[in-house]
Amino acid sequence: MQFTFRTAGGARVLHSSQTEYKQNTDEEELSYFRVASIEKNGIKWKNWIPICVSYAVCILCCRLAEQRLQCSIRCMSSAARKRKALRSAFPVLEQPLKPILRHVYEANLRNSNACHKKYMELSDKVRKGGGENAIARHTQRNKKLLVRDRLRLLLDDEDFLELSRFAGLGLPYGDIPSAGCLTGIGRINGLWCVFIANDATVKGGTAYPITVKKQLRAQEIAIQNRLPCVYLVDSGGAFLPLQSEIFPDKNQGGRTFYNEAIMSALKIPQVAVVCGSCTAGGAYIPTMAEETVMVHRIGTIFLGGPPLVKAATGEEVTPENLGGARLHAEVSGCVDHFAWEEKEAYDHTRNIISTLNFQLPEEEEEDEEVTKRKNEEPLYSSEELLGLAPRSYNYTLDVKMVVSRLTDGSRFQEFKARFGTTLLTGFGKIHGNLVGIVANNGELSYEAALKGSHFVQLCDQRDVPLLFLQNTAPTAALTLSTTQAEKNTNRLKAQGSMMSAVACASVPKITVVIGGCHGADSYAMCGRAFDPNFLFLWPNARVSMTAPGHSGSLLPPDAEQQEEEQKKQEDKLNKRLEEESSAFFSSGRLWDDGVILPQDTRKVLADCLDIIKQQQYQLSTEKLQSALLRM
Numbered sequence: 001m002q003f004t005f006r007t008a009g010g011a012r013v014l015h016s017s018q019t020e021y022k023q024n025t026d027e028e029e030l031s032y033f034r035v036a037s038i039e040k041n042g043i044k045w046k047n048w049i050p051i052c053v054s055y056a057v058c059i060l061c062c063r064l065a066e067q068r069l070q071c072s073i074r075c076m077s078s079a080a081r082k083r084k085a086l087r088s089a090f091p092v093l094e095q096p097l098k099p100i101l102r103h104v105y106e107a108n109l110r111n112s113n114a115c116h117k118k119y120m121e122l123s124d125k126v127r128k129g130g131g132e133n134a135i136a137r138h139t140q141r142n143k144k145l146l147v148r149d150r151l152r153l154l155l156d157d158e159d160f161l162e163l164s165r166f167a168g169l170g171l172p173y174g175d176i177p178s179a180g181c182l183t184g185i186g187r188i189n190g191l192w193c194v195f196i197a198n199d200a201t202v203k204g205g206t207a208y209p210i211t212v213k214k215q216l217r218a219q220e221i222a223i224q225n226r227l228p229c230v231y232l233v234d235s236g237g238a239f240l241p242l243q244s245e246i247f248p249d250k251n252q253g254g255r256t257f258y259n260e261a262i263m264s265a266l267k268i269p270q271v272a273v274v275c276g277s278c279t280a281g282g283a284y285i286p287t288m289a290e291e292t293v294m295v296h297r298i299g300t301i302f303l304g305g306p307p308l309v310k311a312a313t314g315e316e317v318t319p320e321n322l323g324g325a326r327l328h329a330e331v332s333g334c335v336d337h338f339a340w341e342e343k344e345a346y347d348h349t350r351n352i353i354s355t356l357n358f359q360l361p362e363e364e365e366e367d368e369e370v371t372k373r374k375n376e377e378p379l380y381s382s383e384e385l386l387g388l389a390p391r392s393y394n395y396t397l398d399v400k401m402v403v404s405r406l407t408d409g410s411r412f413q414e415f416k417a418r419f420g421t422t423l424l425t426g427f428g429k430i431h432g433n434l435v436g437i438v439a440n441n442g443e444l445s446y447e448a449a450l451k452g453s454h455f456v457q458l459c460d461q462r463d464v465p466l467l468f469l470q471n472t473a474p475t476a477a478l479t480l481s482t483t484q485a486e487k488n489t490n491r492l493k494a495q496g497s498m499m500s501a502v503a504c505a506s507v508p509k510i511t512v513v514i515g516g517c518h519g520a521d522s523y524a525m526c527g528r529a530f531d532p533n534f535l536f537l538w539p540n541a542r543v544s545m546t547a548p549g550h551s552g553s554l555l556p557p558d559a560e561q562q563e564e565e566q567k568k569q570e571d572k573l574n575k576r577l578e579e580e581s582s583a584f585f586s587s588g589r590l591w592d593d594g595v596i597l598p599q600d601t602r603k604v605l606a607d608c609l610d611i612i613k614q615q616q617y618q619l620s621t622e623k624l625q626s627a628l629l630r631m
């Protein structure tokens, strides 16, 4: 006969007889069982009583212990939420503008004003979407809300972080305002959510290659930061003339649906609102979402629309009968919530979000000192960043001036202040969030890269998010002598170490390109390829392998070529570099998460740090075996 007991730790212990049990347990535990006289083939019924009682007591104890453990974990997390950050009194960076530098400041300011003008012009262009006629068709004929009005109803407020506003501008296949879809991160019932919202005024919301890229980047951000995704679908599917660039490859159309499934399995909620057509590929977004809302009359879901049905079968059918909200809510079950009109759909969506398993920390009353520190603005106006944004590398001022206009109270705890001074490293706070700052202050020399590597690992060790302020040298160092060769080799090794440290650091990383983003230095400074959680550019930023004006080193020497001809080629290349390295060119192609104004940087960084922090408030994060499957 065998007995099974559970120890306080929960481990199962099997005993074939009391004798064996005696051998395996201590005296105290055995006292419960002494009364039982075990016979060869069984136990008399009265002997079951103490055994059952003790077994019940054991189970009870285990349950209590388990509950106590869970309770202590909860208490720990709520205590963690109540914990205060350690007191800090980082030194203030005294960085007023010195009169001797005013001419550089003024030159930068003039350039920043020109960039600002371009930024505003492009913002205006993007806001107009597909143009007046398309807007009239969308609102008057199709009776739909414009995408920004939809977001106004969905989000808590208009204060959302828009991603890659200029994506789609200046592409070989034309200007596609906002890449035909708005993406960003906004709050719904206090919870930061990624939204992906088609703008149907741009060619019926059809997906261009850049649209797909933009959607995938938004999903990537959602995965990296564990943010719920809300899709506002109003799309005619693929933009057919460019189908070969949308359909076949890994990171193209199908990836959106793949990501939806993977995110669902990772317990990153997927919610869709059908507020227009969901044709062909577009139809899979709501049908793969975990919960879907559909709007009566304006929402349709089908693989092929009425014209296709007519062509194939000769049958005339209305969009509503073929795949309207009634059909999908009552017959197919493709959607879960029916809404008579758009406003109701966004109310449903907000309610869905409130059922997600997140628990935000309670707003606690903080002592006056903590509140004061948290709201401490930099000592210097953020407007002064416009004069610090370098128009070119030669106009770069000390990066401490930039840092002192970003951190709370202009405070900064510098690390290795006297070593590798062409890289600034240290800790600061942005709206109370501690960050490790890594900022270029000249060429990324051997010493600077070693220091960068050390500091990045330090932040990773301490779980402190990293902020990279990038302004890298315009061109790679030349090797003109043996000494130079040795120096460059050492630098190469140190930069390699820094790149490894940055790539492997598991803390969140945010990169802001405040000047140049050139060559290999930009990798070590957490360029796009190094997977920062967010990467933004200032409008003055330049992104290219080598900066305009330094193209000579790129051209192969040709002894037979006339000097004049060589000069012509150089000029041509420089002109091209000038165009292709602009921040707007980069953002149009989605090499970043958007162009932000220098004076808005502190606010954007505060939002990003807040967004990154949110994942710790999700109660259930365990990975599932598969995505939630619809009926």
Ligand code: COA
Pocket: 137, 142, 202, 203, 204, 205, 206, 235, 236, 237, 238, 239, 240, 241, 277, 279, 280, 281, 304, 305
């Ligand atoms: N590919 C390329 N262009 C498309 C397109 C597509 N799949 N769908 C729509 N467009 C274009 C139209 O030609 C029109 O262009 P224009 O402004 O230069 O004239 C513009 O988008 C708006 O389309 P329109 O039909 O006038 O607007 P609408 O609001 O009445 O209808 C749709 C929008 C998306 C419902 C409708 O155009 C449609 O059903 N398109 C076909 C969808 C389809 O079958 N997709 C299959 C993709 S695999």
